[in-house]
Amino acid sequence: MPTERDELRRFLMAVHPYDALAPEVLDDLLPAFRPRAMAAGEPVYAYGEELEGLYLIRAGAVEVRDVNGAQISALGPRNSFGERGLTRDGLAVTSARTAADTQLLVLPKADFLRLVETQPAAKKFFDRQRAPRPKRQDLATSRVETLMARTPLTCAPGDTVQQAAQMMAETHVSSICITEGDMLKGIATIRDLSGKVVARALPYDTPVADVMTPDPVSLAPSAIGSDVLHMMMERRIGHVPVCEAGRLVGMVTQTDLTRFQAMTSAELVSEIAHAADAEAMAKVTARIPDLLVQLVAGGNRHEVVTRLITDIADTATRRLLTLAEQKLGPAPVPYLWLACGSQGRQEQTGVSDQDNCLILSDDATEADMAYFAQLAKFVCDGLDRCGYVYCPGDMMATNPRWCQPLRVWRGYFDGWIAKPSPEAQMLASVMFDLRPIGGDERLFEDLQTATLARAARNSIFVAHMVSNALKHTPPLGLLRGFATIRSGEHKNTVDLKHNGVVPVVDLGRVYALQGQLPEANTRARLEAARTAGVLSKTGGQDLLDAYDLIAETRLEHQARQIKTGGRPDNYLAPSVLSDFERSHLRDAFVVVKSLQSALGHGKGALG
Known part of the structure; x- marks a missing residue:
């Protein structure tokens, strides 16, 4: 019969980042967790209190509120909270109260900090500041999926060489892939047609399968540019099909590489x-x-x-x-x-x-x-x-x-x-x-x-601008931490523009007004507001980090849509994100909500 220790291990193995810990590390950590049963409506901690540790919800629900009492998050099983205070000065920057009968697991502060210091997976998960991104684009290290043409020209094995040549001429390309269904069987290039058909005086009704290069070398979309370069130089080829499990998904040519660099x-x-x-x-x-x-x-x-x-x-x-x-x-x-x-x-x-x-x-x-x-x-x-x-x-x-x-x-x-x-x-x-x-x-x-x-001198106007800046709110809710759109074309998505970027844009505009700052760019406004003292250093940095994460998530979403042949928009389905990405995006929205609440109550950024 399973023991409580077995049940706890099974639960943690379904929660990130504990599922990424080595078995012996997880076993050593199990005794540190302290169970706590709480009735609905009980306070877990209050704003400004010293936190005893990290809280993990095993069952039930918890409401997290900012210093002004505005709800900023509704959490359910497998959600953690309290880490933001632990990684700063150990004092709670929010308050928390149970919304139902709840079972919590408390990881004491010392054990939490030791976990973050010694385990990269935990550090990455709980550190809201993202790792620096590379500053320069490099063809050799870019993924093939960003280089390839996504609609390569194709024909069937039984099509004639004349048909293949006509298709290549009409589309102004120098190769054609021979497929059965979406499975790659071969490739024919301009060189094949001139060297194997024209030079040998083959009939124009010769099947293209007779002159194609069968089972050509290919790469996966996850390969990088250097793989393409090395393959082309080693084999003296100018066309590399891109396949997933034998299925043709793209083509990379020397022209694509030149265009990418140019x-x-x-x-x-x-x-x-x-x-x-x-x-x-x-x-x-x-x-x-x-x-x-x-x-x-x-x-x-x-x-x-x-x-x-x-x-x-x-x-x-x-x-x-x-x-x-x-x-x-x-x-x-x-x-x-x-x-x-x-x-x-x-x-x-x-x-x-x-x-x-x-x-x-x-x-x-x-x-x-x-x-x-x-x-x-x-x-x-x-x-x-x-x-x-x-x-x-x-x-x-x-x-x-x-x-x-x-x-x-x-x-x-x-x-x-x-x-x-x-x-x-x-x-x-x-x-x-x-x-x-x-x-x-x-x-x-x-x-x-x-x-x-x-x-800036007209307090009534400033108050109205503040009110206007609070109309767009982050999409925080019960469903996996997000309030998604409930119906219509964009059902089950969050609007990363109006509920993600715009709330920060509005905050930046008000801070610029209050500080009489001439900057128009949102990030420049936030930095200038922090320098001018309109925003506190810690609150300003939190908001900058949150804005960076939301804005980059939006761009990555649009880039994914473009790469798959779609039109870019601002509607992201949280289900496409990993638990790690969802958790950090939710944290970013919580920061924005907290700063909105502080502004609405006539206060500066939380310090």
């Missing part, structure tokens, strides 16, 4: 800067998804990836402004084109619409407005052609409301600050992310400085 954001920027029209630019921006995959696979941080992708949109905008002036003639008065939204913050990903406006010199006359209306239409139409779709909310320079002289813009901001209605809050939130793209930047300098100072 495709950088700088290359795309250069091509766009010299494009003759929007059509030519669209062919370049169509490669942005592949660039995103490449940048993510290369280990670049999220703020680097989004900055490089935004640079392409900036260049496209400036090129369209130049083309517009070539078509319409020089502008009658100075003007400034600005971006807001994700482009304004330099945070564009694989999913972006356009948000922009025009500030005109106060010398502009009514007659001049027709010119700028044409200029705005030319640029916005061009951006839409390049994949930056029209803003659903009409926040574009083509809307006469957002194409006005500087004096009108001053009036807009004065009105929003003086009377912070719901619409004013929304518009101010968007416009506080403005960033000059092309034109006379002097039109914005005084406007930004004066507006920040005036807004």
